[in-house]
Amino acid sequence: MMEEAPTRLGLTVEGWTRLLAPLLIGVAVLGLWEGIVRWKGIPPYVLPGPVLIAETLVKDWGPLSASLLVTLKVTALALLIAATLGLALAVLFAQSRVVELSLFPYAVILQVTPIVAIAPLIIIWVDDITLSLLICAWIVAFFPILSNTTVGLNSTDHNLLDLFRLYRASRWQVLWRLRLPTAMPFFLAGLRISGGLALIGAIVAEFVAGTGGSASGLAYRILEAGFQLQIPRMFAALVLVSATGIAIFLALSLASHLLLRRWHESAMGRGERR
Amino acid sequence: MDQGDSARALVTLAGVAKRYATGTLALRDVSLAIGEGGFLALLGPSGCGKSTLLRMIAGLVAPSQGDISWPGGAAASRDIGFVFQEPTLMPWATALANVALPLELAGMPRREAEARAAAMLARVELKGFEKAYPRALSGGMRMRVSIARALVTRPRLLLMDEPFAALDEITRFRLNNDLLDLWQEERFTVVFVTHSVFESVYLAQRIAVMAARPGRITAELPIGAPYPRGEVFRTSAAYAAQCREVSLALEAAMAARAA
Numbered sequence A: 001m002m003e004e005a006p007t008r009l010g011l012t013v014e015g016w017t018r019l020l021a022p023l024l025i026g027v028a029v030l031g032l033w034e035g036i037v038r039w040k041g042i043p044p045y046v047l048p049g050p051v052l053i054a055e056t057l058v059k060d061w062g063p064l065s066a067s068l069l070v071t072l073k074v075t076a077l078a079l080l081i082a083a084t085l086g087l088a089l090a091v092l093f094a095q096s097r098v099v100e101l102s103l104f105p106y107a108v109i110l111q112v113t114p115i116v117a118i119a120p121l122i123i124i125w126v127d128d129i130t131l132s133l134l135i136c137a138w139i140v141a142f143f144p145i146l147s148n149t150t151v152g153l154n155s156t157d158h159n160l161l162d163l164f165r166l167y168r169a170s171r172w173q174v175l176w177r178l179r180l181p182t183a184m185p186f187f188l189a190g191l192r193i194s195g196g197l198a199l200i201g202a203i204v205a206e207f208v209a210g211t212g213g214s215a216s217g218l219a220y221r222i223l224e225a226g227f228q229l230q231i232p233r234m235f236a237a238l239v240l241v242s243a244t245g246i247a248i249f250l251a252l253s254l255a256s257h258l259l260l261r262r263w264h265e266s267a268m269g270r271g272e273r274r
Numbered sequence B: 001m002d003q004g005d006s007a008r009a010l011v012t013l014a015g016v017a018k019r020y021a022t023g024t025l026a027l028r029d030v031s032l033a034i035g036e037g038g039f040l041a042l043l044g045p046s047g048c049g050k051s052t053l054l055r056m057i058a059g060l061v062a063p064s065q066g067d068i069s070w071p072g073g074a075a076a077s078r079d080i081g082f083v084f085q086e087p088t089l090m091p092w093a094t095a096l097a098n099v100a101l102p103l104e105l106a107g108m109p110r111r112e113a114e115a116r117a118a119a120m121l122a123r124v125e126l127k128g129f130e131k132a133y134p135r136a137l138s139g140g141m142r143m144r145v146s147i148a149r150a151l152v153t154r155p156r157l158l159l160m161d162e163p164f165a166a167l168d169e170i171t172r173f174r175l176n177n178d179l180l181d182l183w184q185e186e187r188f189t190v191v192f193v194t195h196s197v198f199e200s201v202y203l204a205q206r207i208a209v210m211a212a213r214p215g216r217i218t219a220e221l222p223i224g225a226p227y228p229r230g231e232v233f234r235t236s237a238a239y240a241a242q243c244r245e246v247s248l249a250l251e252a253a254m255a256a257r258a259a
């Protein structure tokens, strides 16, 4: 085993640096921003300062949080479906080379077509607006999971495959006990990429749809605030979008770390890796 | 003590050849009888087809020519443990789960499989490491887990493909001794691939010397020293003489062109 790095108040020096250094930069930039806005007297409809944005975030929390929930729902559901379908299709590919060769090009086409370009079509074709948002978010989230998992399922150690063959393991046993565990880190890496993409997909589709009414997400709030020249509110919604993206990434990273920490290199602590 | 050499054969190879799809002739006209309960070493330079031969006996590679037969019944051909040069453990599974794998693949209930695996881990001196993941084990310990996994089904035949080649000398010597102890107690048959003259003489009752291009067996030499063999044997004049004899046979094999 590697030696343990010394800790201070529960974190290693490295850990504190990782936490505090970006925080310090953030605080400095926000302070500078606020200072310039006040010193130059920039009006809020051009560039609101961080304090005003924070105030707006609190004041408008009602409609903003409702929109956040809408966007979050679409993102989470799209990611869930992308993960399930991506995994299922990758397993199918691993079982049959013919299926892989015939379907993979279409998955690539789905991936390379810009979502902004096809979102209007999907919104026209699909009556239900939430469903069309879901489809758009799913399209962008799907491919990284599919391609990563496919690579993972094919990365099995040849000697381990021989070992399973020696013990006359069934196809199912090989899949369940060997291929899927091998693919796990790849799948989780894909999931982490797709989490951010699903959010972007949902936001882009909302922008294109410009939907009103009850089911309106964060992008709609940004559009609306823009029309009404409520720039601080626009910034507040933007802050929420970014925060959501960061939260999704952190949550998926944590999940990945917890699932892999006992055995996989990628989940080893900094001090442990050498 | 003579175990196996004069005993009946567990498996015999007659005129076996292997040509890979790439055109490489890995083995040509190999005939070999592997005595039940014996310890046979396959010794040769890399590329002479040792792994191919071993994998053929395991049924992982089909011969292109010749026959592999199991005089005592074909059931023995499914009663095999295999140890690779790398430990080849599943990194996501604990030592215990790795060792239990062959039993579970055969449909044994998990609790029973794990009980047997724990007993086998204790036999290779890894008691207390059941819950450890391969990452946390040293190279020698990983190889012990690998050996435990190969032996957990109590196979009649243990095939080992340069299992200790990647280990340091001290660890290798210890594992050599432990392997011999296990073999003496359990009486399985061993085919041990190595490119080390010293290791083959120390371990085996019989050494098949191989040459490359095309791979073939050029000599079979008995090693008469009695078991248990320990550090006394390793430093004896008899050991040195045997090593010299085997080295000469290997040299002759490497000098000889294909007839």
Ligand SMILES: Nc1ncnc2c1ncn2[C@@H]1O[C@H](COP(=O)(O)OP(=O)(O)O)[C@@H](O)[C@H]1O
Pocket: B020, B021, B022, B024, B025, B026, B044, B045, B046, B047, B048, B049, B050, B051, B052, B053, B215
């Ligand atoms: N799967 C394979 N396909 C094609 N050639 C192979 C394959 N495996 C081994 N060979 C070739 O067969 C010869 C013998 O290989 P191998 O049995 O691995 O020898 P050794 O174990 O003695 O080093 C080598 O020339 C090697 O390149």
Ligand SMILES: [Mg+2]
Pocket: B050, B051, B052, B161
């Ligand atoms: Mg080899």
